[in-house]
Every structure is written in structure tokens, then in C-alpha cells.
Amino acid sequence: MEKPGFFKDRIMPVAVIVAALVVIWYIAAVFLNAPFERDTAARAGTPITFSEILPKTMFQERPVLPAPHQVIAEIWDTTFNKAVTSKRSLVYHAWITLSATLVGFGIGTVLGILLAIGIVHNRAMDRSLMPWVIASQTIPILAIAPMIIVVLNAVGISGLLPKALISTYLSFFPIVVGMVKGLRSPETIQLDLMHTYYASASQTFWKLRWPSSMPYLFTSLKVAIAISLVGAIVGELPTGAVAGLGARLLAGSYYGQTVQIWSALFMAAALAATLVIIVGLAHTAVLKRMGMKP
Amino acid sequence: MTTTPASVVSARDLGLTFQTNDGPVNALTGVNLDVRKGDFVSFIGPSGCGKTTFLRVIADLEQATAGSITVNGVTPHEARQNRSYGYVFQAAALYPWRTIEKNIALPLEIMGYSAAEQKERIDRTLDLVNLTGFGKKFPWQLSGGMQQRASIARALAFDADLLLMDEPFGALDEIVRDHLNEQLLKLWERTNKTICFVTHSIPEAVYLSTKIVVMSPRPGRVTDVIESTLPRERPLDIRETPEFLEIASRVREGLRAGHSYDE
Ligand SMILES: Nc1ncnc2c1ncn2[C@@H]1O[C@H](COP(=O)(O)OP(=O)(O)OP(=O)(O)O)[C@@H](O)[C@H]1O
Ligand SMILES: [Mg+2]
Numbered sequence: 001m002e003k004p005g006f007f008k009d010r011i012m013p014v015a016v017i018v019a020a021l022v023v024i025w026y027i028a029a030v031f032l033n034a035p036f037e038r039d040t041a042a043r044a045g046t047p048i049t050f051s052e053i054l055p056k057t058m059f060q061e062r063p064v065l066p067a068p069h070q071v072i073a074e075i076w077d078t079t080f081n082k083a084v085t086s087k088r089s090l091v092y093h094a095w096i097t098l099s100a101t102l103v104g105f106g107i108g109t110v111l112g113i114l115l116a117i118g119i120v121h122n123r124a125m126d127r128s129l130m131p132w133v134i135a136s137q138t139i140p141i142l143a144i145a146p147m148i149i150v151v152l153n154a155v156g157i158s159g160l161l162p163k164a165l166i167s168t169y170l171s172f173f174p175i176v177v178g179m180v181k182g183l184r185s186p187e188t189i190q191l192d193l194m195h196t197y198y199a200s201a202s203q204t205f206w207k208l209r210w211p212s213s214m215p216y217l218f219t220s221l222k223v224a225i226a227i228s229l230v231g232a233i234v235g236e237l238p239t240g241a242v243a244g245l246g247a248r249l250l251a252g253s254y255y256g257q258t259v260q261i262w263s264a265l266f267m268a269a270a271l272a273a274t275l276v277i278i279v280g281l282a283h284t285a286v287l288k289r290m291g292m293k294p
Numbered sequence: 295m296t297t298t299p300a301s302v303v304s305a306r307d308l309g310l311t312f313q314t315n316d317g318p319v320n321a322l323t324g325v326n327l328d329v330r331k332g333d334f335v336s337f338i339g340p341s342g343c344g345k346t347t348f349l350r351v352i353a354d355l356e357q358a359t360a361g362s363i364t365v366n367g368v369t370p371h372e373a374r375q376n377r378s379y380g381y382v383f384q385a386a387a388l389y390p391w392r393t394i395e396k397n398i399a400l401p402l403e404i405m406g407y408s409a410a411e412q413k414e415r416i417d418r419t420l421d422l423v424n425l426t427g428f429g430k431k432f433p434w435q436l437s438g439g440m441q442q443r444a445s446i447a448r449a450l451a452f453d454a455d456l457l458l459m460d461e462p463f464g465a466l467d468e469i470v471r472d473h474l475n476e477q478l479l480k481l482w483e484r485t486n487k488t489i490c491f492v493t494h495s496i497p498e499a500v501y502l503s504t505k506i507v508v509m510s511p512r513p514g515r516v517t518d519v520i521e522s523t524l525p526r527e528r529p530l531d532i533r534e535t536p537e538f539l540e541i542a543s544r545v546r547e548g549l550r551a552g553h554s555y556d557e
């Protein structure tokens with residue numbers, strides 16, 4: 001009973017969309033890559049028909065838009081056929097980016113929660129801090145990322161931490177906003193109850209505010225982990241493209257290696273999806289342990 | 295001390311004015327009332343007459359702006375500090391992430407009871423409200439009436455002699471309500487607590503109380519205090535007796551005299 005329902009409700013719609021996208025992608029690849037073949041033929045002075053162009057658009061070395069199978073072949077090759085310690089391995093680059101993402105996400109989460117606790121418990125912090133938190137996000141990350149890297153490099157900090165801090169910069173924001181809302185989510189009657197027990201602020205926090213905020217925390221974590229990855233990739237762009245998915249993107253665009261760019265993009269997307277799914281599973285597990293109505 | 299030792303709640307010329315954006319709202323004026331130890335006092339009156347506000351003043355959830363009030367001979371704040379009352383809200387207000395027994399344990403954890411004592415008290419209060427066997431369930435797995443009983447158990451779990459109940463059965467149907475009223479009377483008898491009980495229902499007030507406080511709105515004040523002549527032992531069918539009906543009609547008259555029901 002379970003299986004067919006799962007297939008029909010979950011797999012089918014996704015599969016249909018994916019199939020449609022692949023078809024559109026192939027068509028686009030043909031049209032975007034055809035001009036190059038036509039120009040080459042024209043320069044050689046040989047006439048060329050569409051049926052001759054078609055297969056060639058599938059296997060160009062530097063296509064405008066690589067065909068799906070080219071990207072898949074590249075991902076396969078750089079994932080499974082290279083040692084994971086090799087600089088040509090996509091897994092190696094993905095790990096570099098992932099480690100910065102996770103460190104940045106961790107710092108951002110702790111920072112975000114601490115700021116939210118301060119804002120909820122202290123009026124002065126609420127008034128003075130929140131505008132800054134919001135202002136911080138109005139500065140484009142692309143503008144601030146190189147400065148963070150350069151400044152930290154100047155004081156001798158390089159490598160993982162500067163990139164992680166860019167992730168932190170992006171990820172603490174949804175955590176602060178979500179947790180302020182979450183910590184304020186208990187109803188008046190629930191707070192009044194604590195009041196009648198003459199509960200201390202910390203008892204009210206641990207026994208009421210914190211558990212109440214869990215759904216908000218996990219919703220924020222899902223957003224935060226995804227933008228942490230974006231932050232880490234953006235942080236890699238100005239580092240001079242040494243390693244990481246961002247470096248792969250940059251190097252790919254320097255040398256017109258579109259296949260490499262697309263495979264790095266797909267790796268980043270897969271990574272983001274995996275991270276969000278893991279947070280989602282943690283979310284479900286925690287709420288289940290808290291006995292929430294399924 | 296100006297009050298007699300047996301006085302649990304004593305209000306003198308008590309007034310409370312809320313400052314709202316639309317100007318001051320006179321929720322209570324000139325309330326004089328004594329609740330003695332062991333009393334079951336019902337507060338009845340039309341919506342907006344200040345019943346909830348008065349209970350919240352006793353509980354130190356709201357501060358009086360005129361007159362004075364003592365709870366157990368001290369200020370409401372000190373009484374709250376001494377954990378001298380349990381409050382039952384109109385909604386059960388159980389914490390959804392805690393099982394029923396964990397909900398009952400909440401005040402015990404906060405007040406620092408030992409684990410063994412917590413367990414003993416949970417079992418005892420679950421039994422008092424007839425919920426034995428439901429301790430491991432989460433609130434959403436219980437009916438509304440059971441949830442309200444769990445919230446009463448929570449208020450009974452610690453050693454407060456005063457129980458403040460704000461329309462605890464307001465959202466329940468009549469049959470469940472009759473049943474819970476009967477149980478509440480038995481519980482009052484057994485535990486020897488002092489109970490302040492807000493209700494909209496005349497039969498409920500007459501059935502439960504040793505003393506009925508009739509209130510009227512605009513401004514909220516006490517218009518009549520009726521001492522019940524019914525015996526402490528009250529089967530449900532006492533409600534058909536002439537004595538009961540007479541008290542009920544006195545309450546009804548009191549409500550009418552307050553010009554509260556315009557319709
Ligand atoms: N926090 C508040 N701020 C301003 N006005 C309030 C507040 N709480 C109550 N009031 C006002 O005080 C008056 C008394 O309210 P209260 O809730 O005590 O009435 P009640 O007798 O409990 O009514 P009900 O039977 O509907 O529960 C009402 O006019 C109400 O609008
Ligand atoms: Mg009320």
C-alpha cells in the first residue's frame with residue numbers, strides 16, 4: 001500500500017519535471033551551440049546541414065551550454081575517477097567548501113541564538129541591536145566578502161576561517177529573526193502560568209521559551225545552512241581561486257570550461273539539497289521527541 | 295494585622311483602572327470582600343464586570359490602583375512569592391511538548407521538589423482528578439475536559455491552600471460540566487482548600503459555593519454577597535430542591551438589580 005502511493009505522489013511529479021527540464025535543456029543546447037558549428041563550417045567554406053550540426057552540438061569541448069550527458073560524464077569522472085585528495089577531484093573541492101560552510105553555519109547559529117536571547121530579554125538590546133542586524137543584510141555580500149578576506153589576510157588569518165565568517169555573516173540573520181520570533185511565541189496564558197509559579201527568567205527560558213522556539217529554530221536553520229553554502233562559495237571567489245567549488249567556478253570561467261562550471265554548480269546544488277534535507281530530518285526527529293502532534 | 299487570621303483574601307475599597315489608548319477603563323471600583331479559609335466562593339456577573347481582573351489581582355498578575363488587598367495576610371506579590379495559590383485558567387494552557395505528568399511536574403520542578411516527591415505528587419493528583427493511566431499521554435491525545443482536569447491537577451500538585459479558577463469549565467458541554475462540578479466539590483471536601491471560582495452559570499455557582507459574589511459592570515463592582523445555606527454534602531439532584539432554587543433566584547435578582555442584562 002505504502003509503495004505505490006509513495007511512487008505516485010512523490011516520485012512521479014518530480015520525475016516528470018526532471019524529464020521535461022532535460023528535454024528543454026537538450027533543445028537549448030542544440031540552439032545555443034549551433035552558431036559555433038555554423039561559423040566553423042562557414043570559415044572552412046564547407047556547407048553544413050542541420051542534421052550534421054545536431055550531433056556536433058552534443059560534444060563540443062567548450063560549448064555555450066553543455067549537454068546534460070557532458071555534465072554528468074564530467075561529474076562522474078571528477079567524482080569517482082580521481083583520488084579524493086587530488087586537486088582535480090570534485091569531492092576534494094566540495095569538501096573544502098563544505099567545511100567552511102559548516103564552520104560558518106555553526107558560528108552563525110550560536111551567534112544568532114545568543115543575539116536573539118539578548119534581544120528578547122533586554123529592551124535596550126532590542127532597540128539598539130535589531131536595526132543593525134537588519135542593516136547588515138542590506139550590504140551586498142559580494143561587496144563585503146573581498147574586504148573580509150583582505151582584512152583578515154592582513155592580520156594573518158587565512159584559509160578556512162575568512163570564508164567561514166562570510167557564511168556566518170549571511171547565516172546568523174535568519175537565525176536571529178527566527179529565534180526572536182520563536183522565543184516570543186509563547187502565549188500570554190503560558191507566560192502568566194510561569195508568573196503564578198514565581199519562576200525565574202532562566203526557568204521561564206528553559207521550560208517555556210526555548211521549547212516553544214524549536215519549530216522556528218529549525219525553519220531558520222534550513223534557510224541558514226543553504227545561504228551558508230552560498231557564503232562559502234562567494235568567499236572563495238576573491239581568494240585567488242585555490243580550491244573549493246567557488247574556485248572551480250572561477251577557474252572554469254577564466255578558461256571557458258563551461259562543462260566544469262556546470263558540474264561545480266550541480267555539485268553545489270546537490271550539496272545544498274543534502275544539507276537542507278539533513279536539517280529537515282533533524283527537525284522532524286526533534287519535534288517527534290517533543291511529542292508534537294504528527 | 296488588620297484582618298482576622300482566618301481571612302485568605304481580604305479586599306478593602308479595591309479599585310483597578312486600566313490605562314488604555316482609548317482612555318482609562320474602570321475595571322473594578324470599591325470592592326470590599328473577605329474570603330475565609332475553606333470557603334468556596336463563586337464570582338458571577340455579566341461579561342466585562344471584572345471577575346477575571348479581580349482574580350488576577352489576587353494572583354498578582356494585575357496590580358490594584360486603589361484600595362488595598364491582602365492574600366494570606368500579605369501582599370499579593372508576597373503571596374505569589376510564597377507560592378500560596380494555584381491558578382486554573384479558562385483554557386487548560388498545558389505545554390504541548392510535555393506529557394500530562396510532565397505538565398503536572400512543571401510547578402514542582404520550578405519549586406524544587408525532589409524527583410521522588412514529584413512522582414508521588416503526580417500520582418496523587420492524577421488520581422484526584424480521575425486521570426490515572428493518562429500520565430504518559432500528550433495533551434493533544436486527551437479530550438478538552440480531560441485537559442482541563444489535567445490543568446487542575448497541575449494547580450493541586452504543590453502545597454497551595456488557595457485555588458483560583460477562572461471559568462475552568464466554560465468551554466465544556468453541560469454533561470461533562472456537571473460531572474466535573476461534582477468531582478470538584480469532592481476534591482474541595484477532601485483537600486480542604488479555599489477556592490475562588492469564576493462562572494457565568496447561576497446553577498453552577500449555587501451548586502458549588504458556600505458564598506456567591508454577584509458583580510455588575512460599568513464600573514465593575516460587587517452588588518451582592520450571598521451566603522449559601524445548602525449543606526456541604528451536595529448530590530447533583532440537590533439542584534431540584536426548593537432551597538437551591540431560592541438561592542438561585544436570589545442570585546438572578548442580584549444580577550438583574552445590577553442593570554446588567556439590558557435585553
Ligand atoms: N489588560 C487590559 N487592558 C485594558 N482593559 C482591560 C484589560 N483587561 C481587562 N480589561 C477591561 O476590564 C474590564 C473587566 O474585564 P474582565 O476580563 O475582568 O471581565 P470579566 O468579568 O472576566 O468578563 P468575562 O466574563 O467576559 O470574562 C473590561 O471592560 C475589560 O475590557
Ligand atoms: Mg473573564
